[in-house]
Amino acid sequence: MGFRPLWFVLVAPALGALAGLLYGALFDVGPLTGAAIRGAIIGTPIMLYERRLLVPALRERIRGLATPLFLLATVALYVALIVAGNALASTVLNRLFRFMYSERNAMLMTDTGLLYALAISAVVVFVFRVRDLIGPGVFANLLIGRYHRPISEERIFLFLDVTGSTRFADQHGDRAAQAYLGQVFNALALPVSRARGSIDDYIGDLALVTWTVERGIRDAACLRCVFDFEARLAAEAESWRNRFGQVPEFRAALHCGPVVTAEIGLERHKIAYFGDTVNTTARLEALSKTLGVHVLVSADLLDKIGPLPADLITEDLGAHTLRGREAPLAVAAIRRRASGGISAA
Structure with missing residues (x-):
């Protein structure tokens, strides 16, 4: 990198x-x-x-x-x-x-x-x-027409949810909440770029980030992205408090698997992903809230990444049944050794 x-x-x-x-x-x-x-x-x-x-x-x-x-x-x-x-x-x-x-x-x-x-x-x-x-990845792929015809590939997905945004909107109003989320997602852009990922979409207070498997597992880039974002928020904590009265907090869920990727739309082109992998990642994000885990990763992704960097710690949380899946999915919590976990509301 x-x-x-x-x-x-x-x-x-x-x-x-x-x-x-x-x-x-x-x-x-x-x-x-x-x-x-x-x-x-x-x-x-x-x-x-x-x-x-x-x-x-x-x-x-x-x-x-x-x-x-x-x-x-x-x-x-x-x-x-x-x-x-x-x-x-x-x-x-x-x-x-x-x-x-x-x-x-x-x-x-x-x-x-x-x-x-x-x-x-x-x-x-x-x-x-x-x-x-x-988005850089979408722009490049649309330019070269890579997904003009649907193709099957393996990808990594990150669902990153900004916690406490609803409470922030109740306290400060929708306009202030939009400005707040806009700045949070702006801050996310650089860690994603450094990790060679692509922000695919924003859904309310959630960002969907994706990598090809090759890029995402290299040097555990998909996990590094999450903790680099955490470090950036911590480094700029005073600025966040001065402007918004609080430092953003988030939960993250990561998973990988096969998808069909295709370019869709006529007047507004978009690259879309079809398959159970995206839905499973969304279910993992919901599970992370239930388990009180701030960075939740599927065992499928951890197996592909292999040995983690020395500053990251894995905690096995066993297998869990997710809505829409017949077989339980093994998951683990990831945290940084020195700085601890990410606090969430």
Whole structure:
């Protein structure tokens, strides 16, 4: 999981260089080598920003804005990065590669160059906004048409329920509750992304997260996601209390199994999962409340994950009969060794 940021740090300059080469070929601005270097220097910060590798806190704040404000703020930031990147590129080309750019013109950028960079940036902003709205995994799969025809696959599902949200709504009203849940799910996005999962849907105060089995079991990523989210809430506890008067609490249930995955809908496309696995995960979430367990995992998933990381502890809770299933399902509670469990209302 730590390899991905390093991989993108290497790929980002190459993508920027390609944009620079396209600009050089279209507008004949001089040697293509110079155009590629300029594109790499200008494009790299923008792409690192979009991948949460540059000023991630600022990015999260901007992502939380309404779409019109998000577009304005993002384009303004891109303009600043483009102008600064162009100045740096001109200086590098002049001093290191002896391209004939004067020091006086290092900070200048042609109208054509600025418009081209803004056009590329606008496309990037739009694509990433759509990606955010429907989810990175869903966006990629819709783009390549992976599930245009239904396929059978094994997946991991996480049902994460924000506890106490009904009581919060009774005390503060529905608008405040919506803002509260919105911030909770915003906080969940980064742990899910780091764990290479995909938030498939929000159902009231519950988030449905999914992984392919291969991604979810690697380094126990699906479990790490839950405890990384817990750690983030704890680290930001003071901010939550100042804004909402309480720190969010949650229950989580995880299970895996076969599903049929398909792209459905005409005007509004969606990737949907069909099969007993999703229903069983929902039943496990209800069982976690009955048992008073904060992170409940099926034995089927634990068998696939294998030995857990040293900081996670398993407590066998035996087999339980779930509504809609003939055979009982063995389950276990998971908690973090050092910090204890997640408190729930």
